[in-house]
Amino acid sequence: MKELKLALIGFGNAGQAFAKMLLEKEEEVRKKYNTRITVVAITTKTRGNLIDAWGIDLDKALKNVQNSGRFDKILGFSENSTSQSIVDKVDYDVLVELTPLEFSSGKIAANHIRGALKRGKHAITANKGPVAWAWKELTELAERNHCRFLYETTIMDGTPVFNMKRGSLRLCEITGVKGILNSATNYILCEMEKGRKMEEIIEDGKEQGFIEANPANDIEGHDAAAKVAVLANVFMGADMTPLDVECEGIQNITELDIKNAAEKNAVIKLMCRIEKDENGKIRGKVAPEEVDKKDIYASIEGTSSVLTIQTDLMGTLTVIEEAPEVQQSAYGIFADLMAIVEKD
Ligand SMILES: NC(=O)C1=CN([C@@H]2O[C@H](COP(=O)(O)OP(=O)(O)OC[C@H]3O[C@@H](n4cnc5c(N)ncnc54)[C@H](OP(=O)(O)O)[C@@H]3O)[C@@H](O)[C@H]2O)C=CC1
């Protein structure tokens, strides 16, 4: 039986949901792929770290965090090691980077991934930062070191966005992109239509686990701008960072704006767009727009999201992800891991 050792950097909503999925699918993976997956390190910012070359008891780690908010000081507990030192020194095969988005540089997460790829270890991330800020460099580094850098969850959770491009749209050029790509703002706008206040809805979204650690990253459009940069880079070969995206969030949208839109038979949505201008320059934009109620985009409710791509060979394609929960985020990470298991 083969063994694949994982290091999880970050153990919040996505990390814990992924750990549960690993436990749920453990036996199936062993049978189907003759592979035993073990988690040999888990790092967090405030809950301590766990390192165990024989494999961490995930069930116990999950219960610890759920019951006391921290890992128990058991064998393998380490208070003082930094995530970067674990990335650089622990013996693992796949790094799973699940720290929060750092909108203005993506540096911490990019350093984690760079550290793993330099050592010839595969890296999977749900964090948009490294893909938005350093996609080209990290992809080239992975190629040079014969390992993989995968990031399916960065856009629409486990919906096969990058897998679709890689596997089913070979040699198709993507010429334009639009979408509603931030669940939190879509949920907030839909709840505001029902008369609820933005602050109250944010609290509710925090409990459900889809709002960023810093909610301003969602509300002010930063998460959506990072997604635009990710798609522009991966789909269209742009050299774009989130700061190049023209960005306006929903922080100034009022009940009156929503009412005014309704009177015109429209709803307000936070739209993401990537287009080529007349000089061939790729431009990204995030801004609230009024969308006619007859448009399919108006039917995207709550945490759902939608992505439309224009291609040269396959016309226009639209993919919708309906009402995802954190399990769908975990699935994107799991699907990337299975892609590595299949090839290893
Ligand atoms: N949740 C979701 O639905 C989705 C999330 N994502 C992305 O996945 C990533 C993780 O999201 P989520 O799990 O919700 O975030 P959380 O805020 O719930 O968890 C983040 C985790 O990272 C840890 N952390 C923070 N900084 C560091 C650091 N420097 N070194 C090591 N660990 C660190 C935190 O530690 P501590 O526990 O001590 O706070 C926590 O365990 C984000 O980038 C997010 O954008 C993508 C798609 C969907």
Ligand SMILES: N[C@@H](CC=O)C(=O)O
């Ligand atoms: N906060 C993000 C989570 C996933 O990327 C969102 O609301 O879409």
